[in-house]
C-alpha cells in the first residue's frame with residue numbers, strides 16, 4: 118500500500134509532498150515525483166502466494182491483472198477502483214520471430230491485448246481511480262493516440278469528462294476513433310507530441326487532472342506488468358527485458374518494479390533492461406552517448422512508429438536510473454528494421470503496431486552483434502495491438518499484390 122505522500126525521484130532531494138499535490142514535479146528541484154509503496158507485514162513468500170491465489174478468484178479486484186498486486190499500489194477502497202479487468206495478458210513463445218532474431222528462448226508479453234489495445238490501460242486504471250478519489254471532474258492528456266484512447270475509456274467508466282490533445286497528423290485514425298467512441302473531447306495541436314504536451318501543461322487549470330506519464334500513479338499501474346510477468350515465469354527472472362522507449366514512462370515503471378522486487382528478494386538475477394528507440398526519435402540514445410547528465414532533445418522527431426515519435430522524453434532521468442540499476446542497454450533501430458520485424462511478428466500470429474516491433478528488431482541486432490547471448494532468456498514486451506495502425510500494414514504492402 119502507498120502512504121499519503123509522494124516523494125521526489127531525485128535521490129539527493131527526497132522532498133515529500135501530499136498525495137493530492139497537483140504540481141507533477143518536485144517543488145524544490147523540479148524532478149518528477151514518485152510513489153513509495155509500503156507492502157506491509159507479509160513475507161515475500163506470502164505475497165507470491167496471495168498473488169497466485171487471486172488468479173482463481175472472481176472478486177472484481179482480483180480479476181484485474183493490475184489490482185491483484187495491490188500491496189504495491191495506492192491504497193484505495195475496493196468499490197472505488199475504476200477497472201476494466203485489464204492486465205491479464207499471456208506470455209507467448211516466439212516461433213518464427215525467435216529464428217529471425219537468432220534467440221533460443223524468446224517470449225512476448227503482449228500488452229496490446231489489454232481492453233483498449235495498449236499498455237496504457239495498466240496505468241489508467243490506477244491514475245483514473247486516483248483522479249476520482251481526488252474529486253476531479255475533468256481529466257486531460259496529450260497523446261499520440263493510445264493514451265487518449267485508454268484515458269477516454271477509463272474516464273467514461275468513472276463518469277469523468279475527458280479532454281485529449283493530439284498532434285495534427287500524428288495519431289492514427291483508429292486511435293482517434295477509439296477516443297471519440299468513448300466520448301472524449303478532442304483537440305488537434307499544430308506540431309508533434311511534444312508541442313501537444315506543452316499546450317496541455319499551459320492550461321494549468323486546477324479543475325483538470327493531468328494523465329500523462331509524468332503522473333506518478335500511472336507509473337504505479339504500469340509497473341505491475343513486471344509483477345505479472347514474474348508470476349507467469351514462476352518467479353524465475355529472465356536475463357533480458359526488452360521494451361520500446363518513447364516518453365520513457367514505461368521504462369521508468371519497469372525499472373521501478375525491478376528495484377522493488379529485488380528489494381524483497383523476488384528478482385534473481387536482476388534482468389538487464391533493453392530500451393529500444395526509433396532512430397529518428399532517439400533522445401535517450403543520444404543522451405547516454407553524451408555522458409547522461411543532460412537530455413539531448415531531438416527537435417524534429419521522425420519515425421513511422423508514431424507511438425514513440427517523441428523528441429523530449431519527460432521520464433528520461435527515471436529511465437537512466439533503470440538502465441543503471443539493471444546494467445541495461447539503450448539502442449535505436451531504423452524504420453526499415455521496425456517494419457521488417459513487424460511482418461515477422463505477424464507471421465507468428467501475434468501482430469503489433471509498429472512501435473512494439475522495435476523490440477524484435479533490437480534483439481536481432483544485439484544477437485547479430487554479439488552483445489546478447491543466443492542462449493539468454495529474453496522477454497520482449499509488445500505495447501500496442503496490430504489494429505491500432507492498419508495504414509502501416511497496408512502502405513507496406515502496396516505494390517505487393
Ligand SMILES: *Cc1c(COP(=O)(O)O)cnc(C)c1O
Pocket residue numbers: 235236237263264330361362363364365366367368424425470472473500501502
Ligand atoms: C505509449 C507507447 C509507447 C511508448 O511508451 P513510453 O512510456 O512513452 O516510452 C510504445 N508503444 C506503444 C504502442 C505505446 O502506446
